[in-house]
Amino acid sequence: MGKQDAIQILSKSTNGTLELDQQALKSVLETSWDKPTAVISICGEKRKGKSFMINLLIHHLTENLEKKLLGKLFNQTLEPTFEWRGGQTRNTEGIWITSSPITLETKQGPVNLYVMDTQGMFDNKTSKQEADQIFTLATLMSSVLVFNLFRQIQSNDIEHLTYWTRIANWVGNEQSSSSLQNLVLLIRDFPHQSLGYGVEGGKKYISLLERDLSESSGSEEVSNNVKDLQKLYPNVGAFAMPAPGSKIMRGSAAVKPIKIKDIDKKFRHNACKLFKELTTDLSPLLLNQSPMTGSSLYDYVLKCSERILTKEMPHSKDLSEHVADQWLNDYIAGAVNDYRDKMHKVLEHFYDEFSDLQKVHEKEKTSRIHQFEKISKFGKSDALAEARVLIEEQLDKQFEKMSYHVRELSEARQREETYKKEITNLRQRVPPNSEDVALFNVRV
Template identity: 30%
Template sequence: SFVLDEKALESILLRNDIKNKKVCVISIAGAFRKGKSFLLDFFLRYLNTIDKSTWLKDPEVPLKGFPWRAGSERETTGILMWSEPFLVTASNGEEIALILMDTQGSFDTRTTVKQCATIFALSTMLSSVQIYNIQNNLQEDNLQHLQLFTEYGRLASESGFDSKPFENLLFLIRDWCYKHEYDYGFEGGQKLLDKRLDIDDDDTHSELKNLRIHLKSCFSRLYCFLLPHPGMEVASDPNFDGKLKDINPPFVDQLGSLVPSLLDSSNLRAKQINGVELTAKSLFEYFKVYMRIYQGDTLPEPKSMLEATAEANNISLVQSCRDHYLEAMNKICGPGRPYVNTPDVENAHLKYKLEALTQFEKKPKMGSKEYCRQHMTKLTEAIDSLGDDFHKSNADKNVLKNMKTPACLILVMIVAYVLTGITELVGLSPITRLLLMPFYLCLLSLITWLILSYAGQAPGVIEVINQATDQFFNLVMVPTVQYLAQLQMRHLRN
């Protein structure tokens, strides 16, 4: 079975400059040794070229990026994600993170059918555009591999999905040699796809007919591109390094059409699940949830896939609403903000808690009402816990309150010290020795309080000293100050 490298995925999706941005994921899947990684490296070349009009101009530049080579043995294993997301401006003007994924080729001699299906399913469910890499022609068995997704789509529709469960599926036909029937590119590819998906009431078997009907209802867009053979040197020369001069010109010409159409910013849109656009942070949660159900010995049922999607959907939404609360509260009393009156903090907490819960209620969710209610409860608990933290951190910023204990102790020490001097001066030595006791007691308490507060140790001892100081402050110092103030007022009246 496959294992998710969470640390590697975290380093890509949870970067500070990426995690809160919406994502677009382009993935490629299909049979092994059919040039998937080779094609993705042209994607990288296009994305790394500043002047897009020159990206195919230099015939001497070797191809770099995802590992690939000519030969009969597989090169890619599992699912690989390019480690550097590309920040691009989407069609709506918003900056999003574009992520490229490469997948292990299916149907090699070392991969089980279940593993092949797992790779294809994961990449399809997580991608904005899934490129289905097919050799020579679009045949019935290629469509049969999509049966799992049509069943998932049927269940999703019955469960009240607000949109089609999958986004864009591009059938990329490699080494197309029937140009006289259907020309290279999108136009010829669309004609071929329409022909293959056509339903003839008389000739089409009911099972094949249902497959086609459900396939169209599962994906937002189904389209096809016909790509010619790149040349024998590409396929057989072990020293081939991707230079354009060694590739057949018709292949290069079609790349000039295919790649910009997929990667031009005007054509890119954020990944959506159930009508909700995903951020990099939420995509990370979907990866984790999906990997759990695909780690068993058998391929999960479509129902399990749907339940996993519902779980990831609710987890992602809880996290988004929690982040909304966190961001708003940080502006009021977060790190770097000054002390705020306690009632103001509580009012802000209640206001933004209500906003977060309202946001959760209004956003499209998957799963039963009871299941969504459970996540609503989790969100409420998480926000209340954060509210307690904000109250505590805000209280810690109250300088006057924090300095109350040492100030009182120092004041008592000063008073005791002055009185001992006076009593010693007038010859009242027994009283002097008596007054030294509160002086040294306060000195010991002050030193203990400072050391423990700095070290963050023994909070119980600190609390005892604080309580004793509060008692002295309220029972002795406050009445004394009030009495002196009254005497001063009488003096002023007289």
């Protein structure tokens, strides 16, 4: 396969707002119009080697790079698909994607793969809303999202990632039943050599991070954010990556081909491992539990971009609150449905007293309140407190509706018992052998 080209699908318009190039996107996806389609994308802070890494992935897939990286063809160069250069000036702007797919054979059959590069975050030229829009759109388009981190995972990295992921999840489900799939935390220039590199190094680092967080102040929020990511993504992993070598790190202001021999040996070996991790058992994007084709992905991106890339899109603070409200509403509805299903099963074979059913209700309600208190939650403390009260109220209302006939039957039984006791008392008050006994029994 020849050298891949990149096409920009998201850029700034003349009025300064981000704009999706629908024609460019369609021209890219037309090759995969009726074929299962997947996208691997990379996001993260500016000037931390995102484009360099994604270029290596493309060459790995298209030019048998593994042989080159493992020591052969040392004098060969890597022609970049996505523009790359060293220095501190931002290079990638908006979102770029490979112009044609790379067909991979998977367990599910052939999948057409596209690779996507995104504008670096957290610079003085990118507004908060632009970062929200870029990351949200990239997340929605990705079968595998690689979040590029430098040396370590910091609390603000996880905070931003969780926030953006929740927005993407909300926007996607607003259009249809979409699902996020795979998240890889790529830790670049990993300094903890004693932990090793690759997947195992990433696992050990995450374990140490969780331990450190449990012992530090303010760790609960970070821990909750990590749990949120694990719930939003079916697969979350970390990969520890060594530095690429001094020649690559120094880079150049000019765009020059990179020679294989300039890349550090450890980096070459681990790059091969990473690329296998990203592409082995790769699944196409899913929409309503069905694989997306190029056509359905195109329609889906257009619908989502209408919600994301508009002046009507709330600012980050408002959107965060909206997403939090949506999450709380969804959680409450889920808790009520779960309670209702459980109580229906109980009532199918319930013949005891109403007081016994009340005990079951209190037990089920307490269980769901405890569950709400334990899980990681998204929203302000006052909203969470209100949600807790609302869960109790909703469950009590459900109990009132569902237990009506049980309460009526129980009250009827109580009236019958009271009536029997009154009859017994009256009989005891009538003297034995009294002429009135027969008359009393007839009246009763």
